[in-house]
Amino acid sequence: MNTHDLTRQLQEKNDSKIVMLVADGLGGLPIKPGGNTELETAKTPNLDALAVQGVQGLSHPIAPGITPGSGPGHLGLFGYDPVENLIGRGALESVGIGFKLTPQDVAARGNWCTIDADGNISDRRASRIPTEESAPLAERLRDIAIPGVQLFVEPVKEHRFVVIFRGEGLGGNLPDTDPQATGVPPLEPAGEDDASKKTAGLVREFIGQAREMLEDEPKANGLTLRGFACSPDIPQFEEVFGLRAAAIAVYPMYKGLASLVGMDVVGSATTLSEQMDVLEEAWHDYDFFFVHFKYTDSTGEDGNFEAKVKRIEELDAMIPRMTGLNPTVLLVTGDHSTPCALESHSWHPVPTLLVSAHCRPDANTSFGESQAVVGGLGQFEAKYMMVLAMANAGRLGKFGA
């Protein structure tokens, strides 16, 4: 179902406030048979109090069995169909370093590589050149000038960087120039349609000038480009939902994802407590607040069960600052599960809690996966969470007479 057709048609304005607290990778697994998950193990008196008032369920970021990356995981939470609204690799990498893409941009991931005297790649990652050596190279390439196009070259880490071509009528359908092999030269840039052929011409010129600048470099005397992608053409959050939205995140990736859908990235918090300060300060200027907490994911990726439990408790301790603002709707959820037992993102549906004066509370008295299984929201696709939030905020009119 295209929920956007409905939210565009039915959206109404009022003074309600919606807070979506995203604990990245929140869902988990027991680490021993019959045991509790991370969320069930954590002492969460504040979340449990909300569980009494609210209604729980399990959110499928994409579909049963599908493990999402951070991009599709967040797009689902923001109310977008994550399969229909794809973010290309180059675009996501740019977003991840905080680069603000425009509709005129084609972004690509770059790899520094070593090229031998015959023009063949001898090392696809330039001996894994350290960041302190590679970052200045990216800065040096900023001197490249190509008429009719604006260029941005941004260091990432070690052998990786991103390059963005900004200009009119540029297409993003170009295969990688990385041949995925050594002993052969990089592939020639090629475009799969007229607009992308135009981009390919610029890419050729860029690579040519770069090779001249780099020719005396011992390791990184060449480069390959991968994951060419236009800035994704995503409908903007305010148009779709009628909500002025603020994103309060610490990490560039999540600020970037929020800004792709048109949220204002507010504040420059570096801790959850500072994020709460920003939330309080921005409270009267926005209708919707996306608050992102990273550490439930990173501790999951580390496989550190105790650390994830502690991070959940840290989050719980901050709940009173959110409820203190009296949000009309408070959602606590995650973009996917990251069970310590798997040390990675997973397909398991995400425990989700919705609290509002007009939700239909279920019988649960604590927040956790086992409770969510029998919760009143049932199991649902993440993209419906925004619809539920709007309904509970009184911001959706009746469909049909």
Place this chain on the structure above:
Amino acid sequence: MNTHDLTRQLQEKNDSKIVMLVADGLGGLPIKPGGNTELETAKTPNLDALAVQGVQGLSHPIAPGITPGSGPGHLGLFGYDPVENLIGRGALESVGIGFKLTPQDVAARGNWCTIDADGNISDRRASRIPTEESAPLAERLRDIAIPGVQLFVEPVKEHRFVVIFRGEGLGGNLPDTDPQATGVPPLEPAGEDDASKKTAGLVREFIGQAREMLEDEPKANGLTLRGFACSPDIPQFEEVFGLRAAAIAVYPMYKGLASLVGMDVVGSATTLSEQMDVLEEAWHDYDFFFVHFKYTDSTGEDGNFEAKVKRIEELDAMIPRMTGLNPTVLLVTGDHSTPCALESHSWHPVPTLLVSAHCRPDANTSFGESQAVVGGLGQFEAKYMMVLAMANAGRLGKFGA
């Protein structure tokens, strides 16, 4: 959602083994108010032990309220959208008698009928001619020769048979020649497009020659053809899921359905115990095993509650031979419900149990409909079962970065 786009893109190889045990018509109903279903009544210590380790849910073969036939029921379990992937009646009838269709085939169901002196149908089922009389007639029609086409005529039962036209460029869009009435002649074969007009010409020729051969028959001196259908154009299982699949079934229909999606039909077991022998023998040659058990359906169709309970207990007794092989993922499910109370297939969702090291176990301690209602898999469309199986087997990569 087109799950095949996702499984094609995300599939990964490893050494995992997936067993899907299909107890045909597994789901049931209580026969008295407040009573238990067949599955809940059966003593199933082995399935109950799996229920402790695993996660349950309810599978909707098509959609809530829709009762499937065996064809769509199994296609859903095999991970296909059963509404998008239709198997025409003629094709299903052919598959059901173990005939292996090719892409050049158009199949139709035939009825022997009695035609009077004026050329009108006097009995649409040839006095329900017994099989021992009708089977030789089908064999006699094998002498029909039509240039440019290969013909197969296969007896089914009583007044029914199937005919398959094999040739290049034959279409399957032909209305039935059965007028569904007596006192009128059979309808002339007609094609709805060019390719089907070509088929219609062959059908006319076939019927003409048949009428001559049959003119002295007292009962079955004519025939009508129904349910014309090309061999369905179904994406093949290994391409879609990256799994080498073996089907271990006793009845031709289920072997045929498995072979339509490209599974290898292995062994020639006639009992569940022999099916387990085949499973053990084939274990190292395949990634995926479809094991079909018919008798939960046939006892349901008979309305024999006690017999269905016994059949479920028989199945339970065989579980240790499956778990003894240490499958990475074991699924126990059905293609639909066949409640004894209804003596037919039904729309009730099917209790489903998934066991793997990485599932998120629910609180259930026995396998049954009431437990599945509060199970961790929730209620889901059958086509997602393959996605879940692949995820639990570590065979699906992450969607998006």
